[in-house]
Amino acid sequence: MSQEPHPTDVTNDTGAPAYRASRTPAPRASLTFCPDGPVLVRGDVDLRDEDGRPVDKPRPTVALCRCGGSAIKPWCDGTHKVNGYRSLD
């Protein structure tokens, strides 16, 4: 199946494709609501604080506190397990 050259395809000196950049779009960011626990955030998302300043995502998958009890907000620190939080979702 012939395809248009992709802007990031790499060719060798004969012009033949040496490496073809993936056509698969980057996976969409996802939010996973953990029962009685945090929201897991995976993928490329723009996290901002209330003043619009970027919040650095320290690892590819982060857990956002939704019980309100974490000592390291916005991240979850496991406190939801001892403060009786129920997500009711």
Add this chain to the structure above:
Amino acid sequence: MTSTSVPTDVPAEPGPAPTRPMPLPAPRGPVGEALVRLLTGADRGTAALHAAVDAAVAAPPASWLEDDDVQHALLCLYELHYRGLAGVDDAWEWDVDLLRVRTTLEGLVEAELRTRVPVPDCGDRTRTGVAARLFRLTEEDDSPSLSRWVARRATEDQVRELLVQKSVYQLKEADPHTWAVPRLGGRAKAALVEIQADEYGGGDPERMHHALFASSLRGLGLDDTYGRYVDHVPAATLASSNVMSLFGLQRRLRGATVGHLAAFEMTSSLPNRLYGNGLRRLGHDDEATTWYFDEHVAADAVHEQIAARDLAGNLAEEEPALVDDVLWGAAVCLAVEGWAGARTIARWEAGESSLRLPL
């Protein structure tokens, strides 16, 4: 490379520190003595080792998990599969005689664990049912809390002891569970890799969790050499590391490895916050010392969700026959860690050191 005979009493080996083999731990009884003599070439055949093992089996102690001789021997045998032992030929890793000895000793340990740790009951064996059962199991764990002791009461010496005790496993943190990666498939495999990639710093050697732990050791003026304090710790601490290798190295126990990892991650965030607080209470507030603990608060709050639902839960659906082993592996983790922690607290309450050798 010039070939010289390696004196076994000198732990230093050439090469960069992070890849150096473990200094050969000192034997603690007849099995270990025969094993070390064999590994260092002082004995030619395995007859003495087999005889020592037979004698041990014939006179069982109250607990193999607290038997210094057997736990030392197992640790050495397992270490052949990790970074090796200083002055010991790597070819011993797959020596059939040593594997036979290891199988015998592992049989003793596994039989005791199967007797002392029942499989937790679980009516709902779906993905969410198994995850919920794991959360309940870890919440019901009532082992005495080492982390609370450290947060509120530990002295400087006790905190140093704690890091020494932890160093046996934490300097190879994540490695025993990584053995399960090629033994899983599908969503469970992807979940395990997601957790382990983070354990290994997401590609940054300085963020690897065992590297962060090494930094904490240095912060307390301790030696971060791999295996440096194996001789200092009691059998119960060796056992908690050996149980992970016992599970990790055997495909038939992959369910137990998954359960063990899940329980480990699910009992980590809150205790690590307390450990960090204890260090700060004692004036260790520099980031290089506390980063390991603070990092685990946030990281393991993520890992526990992935481990319970995506790893253990998916494995339960992909391989339903493994559900009991998953739950048992989690229960074993809680029990073995609990026994080792209780022993340390008992020593501290009595005003004694929890170590075998002074620092």
